[in-house]
Amino acid sequence: MATRLDNTGIAVRDLEAAVAFFTDLGLSVLGRDEVSGDWTDTAVGLDGNHAKIALLEAPDGGGRIELFEYIHPEAIETEPTQPNEIGMHRVALAVDDIGDALQIAATHGCVPLRGVANYQDVYKLTYLRGPSGILVMLAQDLTKKR
Template sequence: MAIRMDNVGIAVHDLEATIAFFTDLGLALLGRDTVSGEWTDTAVGLDGNHARIAVLQTPDGHGRVELFEYIHPEAIETAPTLPNEIGMHRIAFAVDDIDESLAIAARHGCFPLRGVANYQDVYKLTYLRGPSGILVMLAQELQKP
C-alpha cells in the first residue's frame, strides 16, 4: 500500500493574518475556497460545517499546510498547545537563515518562546508562537554534508 503525507490542517481565527505569516516565511499560496455542504459535514464529522480555507506549499513542493477559518459552527478558542502536551504538537520548517526567518516572524508579532538553541553545532533551532497560537519550529542546519 502506498502512502504519502499530503498536508497538515490547522484551524485559525484569522485566515488573512495566518496566510501573510506563512507566505512571508516563504510558503506559496496555492489556492483558497469556501467549503460547506453535506460532503464537508460528512468528511469533517461536523454538522453545518462552513469554513474559509487556504492551501500553502513549501518552495520544494513537498510540504503543504491547509488553513481553516470556521464560519459555522463558531470556532472554539482553546489555550495554545504546550510543547509537552499530547496531541498535535507543532509544525516545523527547515530554513536557510534562522535570523532572517525570525525577523520575518517578528514583523508579525511572533517571537521565540525562550531563544535560539544550538544543538551540537548541527542545528540552530527555536519554537515560536505563530498566528492563532500555532507552535512553529524553525531549524537551520549548520553542518551541510
C-alpha cells in the first residue's frame, strides 16, 4: 500500500489572520472553500459540521497545511500547546533567513518564545506562537549558502 502525507490540519479562530501569517512567510494558497453537509458530518464525525477552509502549500511543494475555521459547531478554545506536551506539537518551516522571517512574524504580533538558538552551527531555530496560539518553529539551515 502506497501512503504519503497529504497535509496537516489546524483549527484556527480567525482564518484570514492565519492565512495572512503563513502566506507572508512564503506559503501559497492552493484553494479555499466553505464545507458543510452530510459528507462533512460523516468524514469529520461532527453533526452539523460547517467550516471555512484554506489549503496552503510550501514553495517547494513539500508540505501542505489545511487551516479551518469552524462556523458550526462552535469552536472550543483550549490552552495553547506547550512544547513538552504529548499530542499535536508544531508546524516547522525551513526559511532562508531567520531574521527576515522573524521580522515578518513580528508584523503579525508573533515573537520567539525565548530567542533564536544555534544548533551546532548547522541550524538557527526558534519557536514562536502564531495565529490562534499555533506553535511554529522557524529553522534556517546554516550549511546552505544564501
